[in-house]
Amino acid sequence: MYIDLTSGHIEKRDFSEYLRSWIGGRALATRLYWDMVAPEIRAHDAENVLMVLPGPLAGTSAIACSRWIMAAKSPYLYPEQFAFGNAGGFLGAAIKKAGIDGMIITGKAPKLSYLYVDNGTVTISNAAFLRGATTEQTMHSLRATHGANVSIVCIGPAGEACVRFATAATDRGGSLSNGMGSVMGSKNLKALVVKGSGSVAVADPAALQNLNKKIRHLRKGQNEVLYLSEPMLKGIERGRTTPCYACPAGCTRAYFTHISGSHQVLQMCASSHYYNAWDQRYYGEPSEHTxxxxxxxxxxxxxTGEMTNLIWFLxxxxxxxxxxxxxTGLPLEKIGSIEFITTLTDIIANRKGFGDRLAEGTRRLSLAMGNDAASLALRRITQHGYAADSYGPRIFYTNALLYATEARNPIIQLHEYSFTVMKWIFWYTTSGMMSSLSTERLRNLAQRVWGSADAVDFTSFTGKALAAFHIQNRSHAKEALVACDRFYPLLDSDKTDDGIGDPALEAKLFSAVTGIPLEESDYLAFGERAVNLQRAVALREGKNGRIDDRLNTFHFTDPIEHEEGLIGVFNPDLEFPGPNGTIVCIKGRTFDEAAFERMKDEYYRLRGWDVATGLPYEQTLRVHGLDFVCKELAEKQKLVQQ
Ligand code: SF4
Incomplete structure (x- = not known):
């Protein structure tokens, strides 16, 4: 469904020629972006294109496969470039049930508006009555108008004010990062409301049913591990779960209540605790102000991810x-207090006073403040603006390449490796009571999916580039589906003899739903094609290859004493598998920069990119069917002949 908000023109367009090559979700968005968003278009320009794309499995019973993405040129990343948010809830399924595969929204509405999709019929409606409304008020009001069974994505005041890191909120507490709310605001688009009453056809319902059964079996007992893996705050109780469409709730998605009874929130991940550390520092114990x-x-x-960066920086x-x-007009001496956070959120969301500068995000604010501030910020965030050290490179050498080569926070890729290692940590720290993923099983699994057992030897650089190559390919394929990274890939299971789950599940689900045969190797090859297209987009938008595939200096200079995230909570001594089944402590180490550069050499070779420049060989792009990018990249001298 193609919608031009400037003219009000709405039409269905047939992109089926793209679907076989690009499937859906992130990959399809990247392909459409190449055609529709020229490099000179700015994120807040009317010409920027906002894409709302589920994957081919959305709206079916395929477990945890109804997530969806919103993609556009991101005003949050520095510099502005392609990015996307990945959300759960019901909207992806609703779009498919409305008879639509995706939505492409361009232009800018003359006044604040919202889109209403009623089973394939789209109308643009006046949203003046929603100006300034919070996301909760907006959803409440739109449900009162269109019925309780609609799915919604909307923005709050921060999106209307084009705060660069404004989120778009969707049902069941989902939200979209990377400034997608800001792009909606720049288009005068307050909300998208979808009513989908149809159903999504499945080619082989029996096969799908069997696969769902298998997934439940393989994963049985793992939910508890995930619940326990979230750092629990004092005085918080977990209420009813709030799973996404077609998901038996495989994560912490639920209502949580503070024992004071004063607040009830949906909690999805660690960023839900973003104010906890400062709250504890100020009040001496965790309070309901979190x-x-x-x-x-x-x-x-x-x-909340960017708020964490900003508060750290302030x-x-x-x-x-x-x-x-x-x-600043901020009570900086009271960081951690309720007074501070209330003032901070208010001045940012409404761009009041210094809040107007804060609304640009940590990276841009720090650059505007000068060299000292810019250097300081790079202790916390990457050159592109997001957190630089979650599951960081000093511990996870493999992750170094994921950080260096992806402009957007590669959190889904980081999860594949780090969540798996987390299960080993549970095995190690509880003597096998909470997890069956022993060192031997972890090494077997690494051999199977990441190319070698060396991928989980935390003392060497061997096998890490190969692991990064496989993880990226698999993640890009998964983000095209769009399958949830709390479920997929289902790498380990205590229900099998060798402890390996079924890494081919996603390909099998795709085949069951679409009727198109797909082997795991085809699935991974598809992911590799998507990685290459992503590289082409980044190069066209200004990335220069190898010299821009870099990490912040502190990784190479500052010894790691603890990990701020979940790893640090459950493995404060930083003990990990070493060579041949041994256990090693890696506390206090830095990352060898020369070794990092050698890892990049190996990574570029695996990708079929030029080692000296990090630019792709033309032949590589053509092998992946990316002929359409070659001319433009060659003109920009971003392509190398072998
Ligand atoms: S695991 Fe959680 S985030 Fe993923 S689809 Fe299920 S409920 Fe949604």
Missing amino acids: FTAIKQCNDLGLC DACYTQGLLTPDT
Whole structure:
């Protein structure tokens, strides 16, 4: 469904020629982006194109396969470039049930508007009555108008004000990162409301049923591990679960209540705790204000991931005398208090005073403040603006390449490796009581899916580039489906003799639903094609290849003492598998920069890219069917002949 908000023109377009090659989700968005968003278009220009794309399995009973993405040129990343948010809830399924495979939205509405999709019929409606409304108020109001069974994605005041890291909120507490709410705001698009009453045809319902049965069996007992893997806050109780469409709830998605009874929030991941550390530091113990802080962000439409970066940066600038309460209008001496976070969220979402500068995000703010501030910020965030050290390279050498080569936070890729290792940590720290993923099983699994057992030897650089290559290919394929990374790939299981789950499940699900045969090797080859297209887009938008595939300096200079995320909570001594089944402590190590450069050499060779420049060989792109990018990349001198 193609919608031009400027003219109000709406039409169905046939992109079926793209679907066989690009499937859906992230990969299809990247392909459409190549055609529709020229490099000179800015994120907030009317010409930017906002894509809302589920995958081919959405709306079917395929477990945890009804997530969806929203993609566009991102105003959050630095510099602006292609990115996407990945959300759960019901909207992906609703779009498919409305008889639509995806939505392409361009232009800018003359006044604040919302789109209503009623089973394939789209109307653009006046949203003046929603101006300034929070996301919760907006959803409530639109459901009152269109019925309780519609699915919604909408923005709050931060999106309307084009805050660069504004989120778009969807049902069941889902949200879209990377500034997708900001792009909606720039288009005067307050919400998208979808009513889908149809059903999605499945080529082989019996096969799908059997696969779902198998998934439940292989995964039985693992949910508890995931629940326990979230750091629990004092005084918080878990209420009813709030799973996405066609999911038996494989994660922490649920309502949580503070014992004070004062707040109830949906909690999805660690970013839900974003204010917890400062709250504890200020009050001496965790308070219900942590909940209030989440709710404020959810209501206003602010990304808690970026809020974490900003508060860290403000705290560090205050300590170093780079910012004061007078220059910011913020009670910087009270970071951690409810007063501070209430003021901060309000001035950002409404771009009041210093909030107008904060609304640009940590990276741009720090650059505008000068060299000292910019260097300081790079202690926390990458050159592109997102957190630089979650499951970081000093511990996970493989992840170094994922960070260096992806512009957007590669969190889904980081999860494949790190969640698996987390299960080993549970095995190790509980003597096998909470997990069956022993060192031997982990090594077998690494051999099967990441190319070698060396991938999980935490002392060497051997096999890490190969692991990164496989992880990226598999992740890009998964993000085309769009399958949930809390479920897929289902790499390990204590229900099989060798402890390996079924890494081919996604390909089998695709075949069952579409009727198109797909082997695991085809699935991974598809992912590889998508990685190459992503590289082509990044190069066209200004990336220069090898010299831009870099990590922040601190990884090479500062010894790691603990990990801030889940790994640090459950493995504070940083003990990991070493060579030949041994266990090693890696506390205090830095990342050898020369070794990192050698890993890049190996990675480029695996990709079929030129080692000296990191630019793709023309032959590689043509082998992957990317002939359409070659001319433009050659003109920009971003292509190498072998
Ligand atoms: S595992 Fe959680 S996030 Fe993933 S589809 Fe299920 S409920 Fe949604």
